[in-house]
Amino acid sequence: MRLSPISRAVAATALAAVLAACTNSTSTTSSSGSSSEPAAAGQTIKIGVDLPVSGADASIGIPTQNGVVLAVEEANKNGFAGGKFKLDTSLLDDAVQGKHDPAAGAQNVKTFIADSSVLAMVGPFNSNVAKSEIPLTNDAGLVQISPSNTNDGLTIGDDAKKLRTAHPDTNTYFRVCTRDSKQGLALAQVAAQRLGLKRVFIIDDNETYGKGLADVFDASFRQLGGTVLGHEHITANQQDFKALLTKAKADNPDGVFFGGNTSTGGGLVRRQMSDVGLGSVPYLGGDGISDPEFETVAGATANGSYMTVAAPDASKLPSAKQFIAAYQARFKSNVGPYSANAYTAAKIEIAAIEKAITDAGGKMPTRADVLKYVAATKDFDSPIGKVGFDANGDTTSPVLSLLEVKGGKPITIDVITLKS
16 A cells, blocks of 8 residues: 655656546556567457546556556466466546546446457446446446445445346446445544544535445444534535635534545645634545545645545555565556555456456356356455455455554554454
8 A cells, every 4th residue: 555645757657658548538558568469359358447547536546557557467477368368458547627437437337348358347446436337337247346446335235236237136346445334433433532532523525435434434423422513515626615614613623524535625625624723623534535636735734634545554464565566666656555456356357367268268258257256256365465255245354544644644553454
């Protein structure tokens, strides 16, 4: 997991490397890790990658995408499928005008589905984008693994059932991160028990992820004896939060919680807190504000912010040592919070594809064959530890990292292992 912001120069370099993916949601680029001529038609297998890699989300989207690219390049270097096939990526951007967009994500998935060589996909990054994609991948039988979606309704309950009406008994969606019901509870425990907060004001961006996380935090904080002074929803593209924060200031909170992403206001809210006299009040949020863009937008006011990441801190895991070294050598930058998760998701799919090729006698396998092996994943060795999926597609090894921004940089202060 990345612990320090990517510099503008490094981010620009990474962005240039995937320029075709970052231009718009229909751009495609490939990365096979091979200098040889492209394989003959029918001999290339692709993994689709849908992430926000432009605009405000790029600082976290690009290093996440890099994790997939690295896994594919390593697979080719190591003789993917005994050399019978070349593995490639189809990299698409779901950001529109600088922000992740569900409609763009859905269109990207349609592009993957239309390409018969795409046998699996990694993504998306954001939960509201996932809601637009899951019905499509369920209908097409295309397996997808998200490195970072945390909304509960993607895998459990009536909301999850509504996303799978085409094939209600088939699940094509999996994730290697934990759910918001666990993340929101953990954040409430941090607020009440670790920080000793009693009176908290809650703000969310009214999106699938942000509102869902804030709702869980709200209920959990109350159950722990805390007082929720108010719970307000901001509007899309809102830039000025001073009136809202002035209202919060009047209630004298000892903490402010934000449910959402940096791109939907998380950094601006923190920065503007100081304008109304709340600059010294602790600020809490989930993985949506764990990107380097948060420190860039919030500036000096970012200090005193606490956030969770739905992934272990890779820098503290012996199992991630080789991955981190390879990533830094390849991309000349530090890993991002979800780079190891994306790498793991791709490795699981690559292993499933190779098994499916074997079953097919060395021929091109079907998407159904790949899905079967992904669904059966248990104790898969990866940089983030042993990974497996339950019947709903959730990880069987949920972990959170707790960060605090000090000196303008996010520092991991705890790794929290959760019950599956």
